[in-house]
Amino acid sequence: MTNILDQIEYNQWANDCLIRTTANMNSDYFTKTIASSFTSIQKTWIHIIWAEELWYERWNGCSFFTEYSTVDYPAVDNIWNKIKELSASQITFLKNLNSGDADKKISYKNFQGEEWAYSLRQMVQHMVFHSIYHRGQIVTMLRQLGVKPPGLDYLVYVDETSGKKRK
Numbered sequence: 001m002t003n004i005l006d007q008i009e010y011n012q013w014a015n016d017c018l019i020r021t022t023a024n025m026n027s028d029y030f031t032k033t034i035a036s037s038f039t040s041i042q043k044t045w046i047h048i049i050w051a052e053e054l055w056y057e058r059w060n061g062c063s064f065f066t067e068y069s070t071v072d073y074p075a076v077d078n079i080w081n082k083i084k085e086l087s088a089s090q091i092t093f094l095k096n097l098n099s100g101d102a103d104k105k106i107s108y109k110n111f112q113g114e115e116w117a118y119s120l121r122q123m124v125q126h127m128v129f130h131s132i133y134h135r136g137q138i139v140t141m142l143r144q145l146g147v148k149p150p151g152l153d154y155l156v157y158v159d160e161t162s163g164k165k166r167k
Contacts, residue, residue: 004102004124005094010157011052012087012126017054018135019045019083023076025147030076033143037134041141045079047132052086057129059093063109082110089091094124 022030022041030042038044050068057064073079097120107117118126132152139149158164 004121005091007124008090008094009161010085010154012083012091013134013157013161014135014152015083015087015131016050017152018138019076019080022148024140025142025145027076028140029145029147031070031143034144036137036141038137041138042073042079044134044138044141045076046070048075048131049079049082049086050051051130051134052083052090052127053086055123055130056090056093057121058108058152059106060115061106061108063113074122132165 014075022045031040033039034041036044037108038047048066053066054064073082083165102121103119105117105119107115108121135152139152142149
């Protein structure tokens, strides 16, 4: 269980580092059209928070069908607040698990109405990897805009959260 909690805490840290950079950049860059899976930094963030909420709901045995749009999250602050809310919910959920719960299968229905089941451990890992992938896209977009992105490597997280200084 410690491993999946660490994954979520890393995910929270990485989201926070990158959203801070997003908040500090030129505000026009947030919605600027850039060729990628999602056509702006805003839309990529919206996809990340939507997917993180989808998986959180699935951890709880629910099938999530809500969609988010730029109307729901027009500014960086809206996204940042949602990230903090989701992270807090995810951490609370994981801290309240009993021994062995991380390996129990959880069923949900996908968007085609098909039933799937995975362990919580697999769902958490998938969600974290999914967010890493899309944060990487935001990093690339920032670089294309001339904005220096933060280092989001896992070992940077380990060093920063343990108080180590990087050389």
